Amino acid sequence: MAQPESSRIGIIGGGIVGLSTARALADRGHRVVLVEKEDGWARHQTGHNSGVIHSGLYYRPGSLKARFATEAAQTLPELCAELGVTARRTGKLVVATRPDELPRMRALAERGRANGVPVREITPGEAREREPHLVCVGALLVDSTGVADFAGLARAFAAELTARGATLRLGETVTGLLETDRGVMLQTTRGEIAVDHVINCSGLYSDRLLPDDERRRLRIVPFRGEYWTLRRPELVNGLVYPVPDPDLPFLGIHLTRGFDGHVHVGPNAVLALAREGYRRRDLAPRELADTLRFPGFWRLARRHLRYGIAETTRSLVPPAFLAGVRRMLPEVAPGDLVRSPAGVRAQLVLRDGTPSDDFVIISRPRITHVVNAPSPAATASVQIGRHLAGLVAGRA
Incomplete structure (x- = not known):
């Protein structure tokens, strides 16, 4: 009953x-x-x-993420308008900056189509019509993405x-x-x-x-996502994402013109030393010990050691972060980036070290x-x- x-x-x-x-x-x-x-x-x-209003492009077909995000991308801007909340559809580009990324980019497009996402491949020239300062060898255009x-x-x-x-x-x-x-x-x-x-x-x-x-x-493992603000927002018109690593839950360093007009660059993803560890110095010893006692964390760390080292390097060494940005936006200079408030992602990790997707x-x-x-x-x-x-x- x-x-x-x-x-x-x-x-x-x-x-x-x-x-x-x-x-x-x-x-x-x-x-x-x-x-x-x-x-x-x-x-x-x-x-x-x-x-960002996500389109459903990245997620495993049939998953809750794929089903819910694809539907939401179509309906959320209208709901926001009804409630007087700022939102708009902007579309976004997912760009390949090297030829070896093109197969992954096309596989991502197929996944998006399987999810019902309106996605199409465009030429580098077409991408530059939308983002004149961008450099790429190929791109996907996803019209249903937006900001809110x-x-x-x-x-x-x-x-x-x-x-x-x-x-x-x-x-x-x-x-x-x-x-x-x-x-x-x-x-x-x-x-x-x-x-x-x-x-x-x-x-x-x-x-x-x-x-x-x-x-x-299982355990929640907190990852801090560190962002920078672009001093020259005129370099970016909308949303620009790299081709992601399919083995990771993170989408890589991307360029986001938000609903307020500011352009944010990032995030990189590093282990947070507290569940609310928005700053590097934020430390909660009991929470950190809880993470370190969980076998799944160490299995995850071993599996993605190279990625973790690269992300930590980009966090601690600003020129390394800048180099990642310049792959898509080569005109960015060191003085163009200012640190912004970070976020913390509550990522579920299973005992075998698998991050839930x-x-x-x-x-x-x-x-x-x-x-x-x-x-x-x-x-x-x-x-x-x-x-x-x-x-x-x-x-x-």
């Missing part, structure tokens, strides 16, 4: 995924209580991302929820979950909250509330854990929220 529509659902996490999930549950008539440890919305992954103010969208969701009578509790941390005969008790820094079902959307901390048997086989949801009778929702989760937040609401509706 399905849950009654008046079920009381607790949501942990006030990023865009948690707020979108609350919105989808409210649409189904559920009573929602959302708990967020910060004193405002979208303070972590949502508020530190590149602002995701933090603004999260705040708009919160305002909607408040107007609809949802309970939104800021500045309160969930410290534990206790299942009872009647439901679940959220144990927080302010007391206890009784609910029928819990959805854990706590991002960087999503694995902390897992049962011990689950936590032994899809959204991962662990669903139990009374508790649902969203344990891997990095990019393109902001893009796909509405689709993720609806999916989670559907899972809850199907519980006995």
